[in-house]
Amino acid sequence: MRVAVVGATGLVGSTFLKVLNERDLGITELFLFASSRSAGKKIDFKGKECLVEELREDSFKGRDIDIALFSAGGEISLKYAPLAAQEGILVIDNSSAWRMNKEVPLIVPEVNPQEAFKHKGIIANPNCSTIQCMAPLKILANKYGIKRVVYSTYQAVSGTGHKGIVDLEEGLKGNPPKTYPHQIVNNCLPHIDVFLDNGYTKEEKKMIDETRKILDLPELPVTATCVRVPVINSHSVSINVELEKDFDIDELKKELASLDGIILLDEVEKNVYPLPVNATGKDEVFVGRIRRDESVKYGVNLWTVADNIRKGAATNAIQIAELFKDRF
Numbered sequence: 001m002r003v004a005v006v007g008a009t010g011l012v013g014s015t016f017l018k019v020l021n022e023r024d025l026g027i028t029e030l031f032l033f034a035s036s037r038s039a040g041k042k043i044d045f046k047g048k049e050c051l052v053e054e055l056r057e058d059s060f061k062g063r064d065i066d067i068a069l070f071s072a073g074g075e076i077s078l079k080y081a082p083l084a085a086q087e088g089i090l091v092i093d094n095s096s097a098w099r100m101n102k103e104v105p106l107i108v109p110e111v112n113p114q115e116a117f118k119h120k121g122i123i124a125n126p127n128c129s130t131i132q133c134m135a136p137l138k139i140l141a142n143k144y145g146i147k148r149v150v151y152s153t154y155q156a157v158s159g160t161g162h163k164g165i166v167d168l169e170e171g172l173k174g175n176p177p178k179t180y181p182h183q184i185v186n187n188c189l190p191h192i193d194v195f196l197d198n199g200y201t202k203e204e205k206k207m208i209d210e211t212r213k214i215l216d217l218p219e220l221p222v223t224a225t226c227v228r229v230p231v232i233n234s235h236s237v238s239i240n241v242e243l244e245k246d247f248d249i250d251e252l253k254k255e256l257a258s259l260d261g262i263i264l265l266d267e268v269e270k271n272v273y274p275l276p277v278n279a280t281g282k283d284e285v286f287v288g289r290i291r292r293d294e295s296v297k298y299g300v301n302l303w304t305v306a307d308n309i310r311k312g313a314a315t316n317a318i319q320i321a322e323l324f325k326d327r328f
């Protein structure tokens, strides 16, 4: 398979390379693109040096690329993903630019893989916090029916890219923030992405809209509060779900534990529950603190943690590419 990575020098881009190095996608040639600032740089991939090229309008022409993994921001995806698709390349895009487009499948491979094959050249990788909630919610939707979802997130600074990590590290040395509107050290910022007219942030809207699209429940009542916390990596999400039918907690735990890509960590008597420090570097979603919501008739609370740069971005995108492994 001939693969391109757009944004190869970024936090997600370099994790694409790490995950590609660990998994066997059958890559025969790799093309790396970034801005002019990185052109000429060499990056090692499986013992071979790969040259970083400046991304240009003609970058995809005549190169016989099969799949292009994009993570260079929404503006770049809006402009260059259609140019790549025109050349017959399957684009898997990590930005939010194409996610809600009706022609573009939005895929979590454990949840809706069949939708991926309806693509018209572009497939979108969902928002990082949304990805880690989808497999547990799919189980709940299938088995018990979902009435309403309430998300509260605790999101790591790596979700903002290198510059988020710099704000936390510099803040720890006493320096003022350059990226966030307030210090992130010793703080929680209920503000991720821009504010919209209804008082929600765009991150919260992404979680709401993308959940409905991935679960194919367009009318599902969903609300979210997204919070940036002083954690370097791995997002945590509290999910409160109201169900249509009664359920058995032990049965639900068994069901979740049996899913591919989920690790159940739920032994509170031993202080065992998912933590960002343990999820970092892993590809699975960790789920725990599963308990009945006693304030409603049929409700459940779950705590999920996942590496936002791996399962929340690079790994999920590469798992999408793997669905097409036999087609190229």
Ligand code: A2P
Binding pocket: 006, 007, 008, 009, 010, 011, 012, 013, 033, 034, 035, 036, 037, 038, 039, 055, 071, 072, 073, 076, 160, 161, 162, 163
């Ligand atoms: P570069 O390193 O050359 O700036 P992050 O999300 O970690 O900030 O990474 C963003 C990625 O997007 C980087 O690889 C960056 O390349 C790339 N990028 C930014 N602007 C452009 C551009 N105009 N054309 C191509 N790639 C870009």
